[in-house]
Amino acid sequence: MNRLLLITLFAFGGITYGQNMDNSSLQEIIQKNADTVGGVPGNWKFLYKEIPMLCVTDETNNRMRIISPITESSNLDKDLLLDSMTANFHSALDVKYAISNGILWSAYIHPLKELSSEQVESAMSQVYYAAKTFGTTFSSTELIFGGAPQEKPKEEIKEEILKKF
Numbered sequence: 001m002n003r004l005l006l007i008t009l010f011a012f013g014g015i016t017y018g019q020n021m022d023n024s025s026l027q028e029i030i031q032k033n034a035d036t037v038g039g040v041p042g043n044w045k046f047l048y049k050e051i052p053m054l055c056v057t058d059e060t061n062n063r064m065r066i067i068s069p070i071t072e073s074s075n076l077d078k079d080l081l082l083d084s085m086t087a088n089f090h091s092a093l094d095v096k097y098a099i100s101n102g103i104l105w106s107a108y109i110h111p112l113k114e115l116s117s118e119q120v121e122s123a124m125s126q127v128y129y130a131a132k133t134f135g136t137t138f139s140s141t142e143l144i145f146g147g148a149p150q151e152k153p154k155e156e157i158k159e160e161i162l163k164k165f
Helices: 002-016 023-033 078-090 117-132 154-164
Strands: 036-040 043-048 051-058 063-072 096-100 103-110
Touching: 023 036, 023 043, 023 051, 023 117, 043 117, 051 117, 063 117, 078 096, 103 117
Parallel strands: none
Antiparallel strands: 036 043, 043 051, 051 063, 063 103, 096 103
8 A cells, every 4th residue: 555655656656746937947947048138037038049028927827939030920921921820730839929019929838837947948049040930841840740741732732621511
């Protein structure tokens, strides 16, 4: 019985443990990885590999985002918008392309407290790569999830998908 209790405690002990990220810890990670950092806790501007980024947090509501401006949304044509949406499904992974206030952004959004240091570092890297590869591979890493080349024309694929619904 004692052995079963001990095994259960070890097996489920990690599940209840939260990362407990806060502005102070997040600032340390950003300062360690960024080229330059400015701003105030919860609202930082920084350069990461020479790409401008912002990190905005809301500790009260447990939210965090790291974003990088890419271009004015008025510069986007229909094909670039479609490619961005496709990338959000296949190659942008944890980062998404999003438009706000007339700007196209590379954006990573996550609950703040649950973040680990590794996730923050990965987020910064993914935001960087998604901004850097916009217009080419639209990818946030080298991994592309389910993004195999299409052999059929897009219209044919679209018709097949719609028939299933």
